Amino acid sequence: MKIAVIGTGYVGLVSGTCFAEMGNDVVCVDNNQEKLTKLRNAEVPIYEPGLDLLFYRNIAKNRLHFTDDLKNAVVDSEIILLCLPTPQGEDGSADLKYVFGIAEDIAKILNDNPGHEFKIIANKSTVPVGTCAAITEILNKNNVKDFEVVSNPEFLREGYAVDDFMKPDRIVIGASSEFAMTKMKSIYYPFVLKGSLVIEMNPESSEVTKYAANSYLAMRITFMNELANFCEVVGANVDLVRKGMGSDTRIGKRFLYAGIGYGGSCFPKDVNALIKTSKEYGSEMRLLTMVDQVNKDQKLVLVKKLLKHFNNNIEGLKFAVWGLAFKPNTDDMREAPSVVIIEELLKLGAKVSAYDPEAMKNAKFYLQDRVEYAQDQYKAVEGANALLVLTEWNEFNNPDLEQVKELLVKPIIFDGRNVFNRRKTKELGFTHYSIGKTPIIQ
Ligand SMILES: NC(=O)c1ccc[n+]([C@@H]2O[C@H](COP(=O)([O-])OP(=O)(O)OC[C@H]3O[C@@H](n4cnc5c(N)ncnc54)[C@H](O)[C@@H]3O)[C@@H](O)[C@H]2O)c1
Structure with a gap:
């Protein structure tokens, strides 16, 4: 399968490399020239354990390419994966300028190539509910035919990204048609063979699933951090408490380690984006407002x-x-x-x-x-x-x-x-x- 990956950061580079490893012909597009120069010189621009071996192997096999030529990448590929940044905007919401900007570019490219084959635009960026529909709207406005926008959120963890991508707990696909669902499932078939579960749903549920997962994990960590502060005051030991509570199978052992607050490129912005979206829809998630506040204090x-x-x-x-x-x-x-x-x-x-x-x-x-x-x-x-x-x-x-x-x-x-x-x-x-x-x- 010919796959274009737009945005070659932590998610895009790992996804592109792993799909190439599965035998697909992958072209990764980025507009950061410094990064592209490194990639073209077979230099991995990020630190991610285990990525370099797959990266070199698939470049050598001519299955992994890097370019800034969006047009050719879009025209030549059946599936276009969006792995673009969705940073926190000033008001706490996810800033969708990169995603919508590329959607406009893709719309124009496809409009200029009316005989193009059916395109699946799969969004792997973390985006608020309704974004697939908004991208569809952008393509419709440009009179693009023969396409579907699907949601395919990414759950990899930095530091374990290659392992997570190759052996995911689950693959979530939010598609509206049977055709797009089947096509998306086909690129994940090698992972299903190894035992990963594909969960099929509509795009809205898929978009919410990603925020739900990250916000829940952020909440778990925050609960433990607040509990740790309490333990200190009353002479308890949070590590012993963690063992005591985590061995309850209803709770589970992971993501219960107290520390100095969660950070990273996902949890803080995703918690805030969900708070913002829930407010916009008049269904505010008040718990998450406290999670964000407690985490800042921590x-x-x-x-x-x-x-x-x-x-x-x-x-x-x-x-x-x-x-x-x-x-x-x-x-x-x-x-x-x-x-x-x-x-x-x-x-x-x-x-x-x-x-x-x-x-x-x-x-x-x-x-x-x-x-x-x-x-x-x-x-x-x-x-x-x-x-x-x-x-x-x-x-x-x-x-x-x-x-x-x-x-x-x-x-x-x-x-x-x-x-x-x-x-x-x-x-x-x-x-x-x-x-x-x-x-x-x-
Ligand atoms: N990093 C993670 O662990 C992780 C995990 C799951 C989901 N996500 C989500 O995936 C998305 C991407 O995250 P990331 O950490 O890979 O981001 P990143 O910042 O590492 O990478 C994004 C890439 O997109 C490129 N880019 C920006 N505008 C472009 C354009 N117009 N054309 C081509 N390339 C362009 C940038 O140069 C950069 O290389 C975000 O929505 C994030 O929330 C991230």
């Missing part, structure tokens, strides 16, 4: 602990930060709690020395040269007044804490991800603040 809990420890004066002090990415196994810095925390520390007159295995290049876009970027995790700690753990990369789980202790001015840890073994840090004489646990002060 991003600063570590700074509050730190201020309390240092008697509200951190001017001139230096803090080591381990982890900048919004979560491990990605270089994505969008809405990362680390940015909020570091900005606050800098505002209060502190200095920051940071280390992240993959995200330091992207972090510079947000933090410029206002922080020191260390070569490794131990260099970051040298001469610091305390260590803050902001992303739970594996390599931070079991570090040489004796070395950390020697490098710090005083052995103080603010563990925003509960990665360290508290028995060990206690034995070594650390003062250790965690999330949802009584601090160890010594």
Whole structure:
């Protein structure tokens, strides 16, 4: 099958590469020339474990191509996947300018090629309910015939994107006709063979499903974060509570880890977009307004602990930060709690020395040269007044804490991800603040 992928970011590049791996002929379109140059030079522009192998293999097999030529990509393909950004607009709603802009371009291209074969425009971007209908309207206005717009939301997780795409829990397809549904199912057939479930529905249900999934997960995390704050006050340990509640099969174990708030390119904007859309339709989802608020507050809990420890004066002090990415196994810095925390520390007159295995290049876009970027995790700690753990990369789980202790001015840890073994840090004489646990002060 000939597939065009419009937008070659985290979703588009992974989708395009994985569909090429399944034997399809894929052309990925992007208008970012810097990114295109890298892609054409067989350079993976993002960090995503396991992507490079598939990427090189499918370029070598001539099944994966990169271009800025939207016209040829659209005309030559049966299925056109939209993987475009839908960032948060100023009023909290999803900004659909990229999606609608491309819809207009596709409409004009198809209008100029009236004899074109039937086109399926499948939207993988996360968009508010009604967007498939709005794209259809744009094509109708341009007198385009022989097309259908379907919803096919993407559920991959950055850091596990290739695995998630190759072995999805489910594939959601929202289509209006049997023909489009069958065609879409055919490109996912290899995944169904491996046991993934295809769930068929109308486009509106499919569009809502994506927001429902992300908002629910954001709510789960937020519940645990608020519970963690409560645990600290009453002398409970949130990790033990998590085990106790998560082993209930009605609840399940995943997405119950307390921390410093959710971030990333999806949860914050998707929660806000659903709040906005629900208000627009007069059916406000009030719970989500609190989720967003509690999450914003949670991003600063570590700074509050730190201020309390240092008697509200951190001017001139230096803090080591381990982890900048919004979560491990990605270089994505969008809405990362680390940015909020570091900005606050800098505002209060502190200095920051940071280390992240993959995200330091992207972090510079947000933090410029206002922080020191260390070569490794131990260099970051040298001469610091305390260590803050902001992303739970594996390599931070079991570090040489004796070395950390020697490098710090005083052995103080603010563990925003509960990665360290508290028995060990206690034995070594650390003062250790965690999330949802009584601090160890010594
Ligand atoms: N990142 C994730 O983990 C994830 C997961 C599921 C769904 N989503 C959703 O998928 C969509 C894409 O997300 P992403 O993280 O891949 O975004 P991204 O910003 O990484 O990538 C988007 C790409 O689109 C390109 N682009 C923008 N305008 C274009 C145009 N006119 N023509 C061609 N290319 C254009 C950009 O240059 C960029 O490469 C969003 O709606 C997002 O919410 C993201």
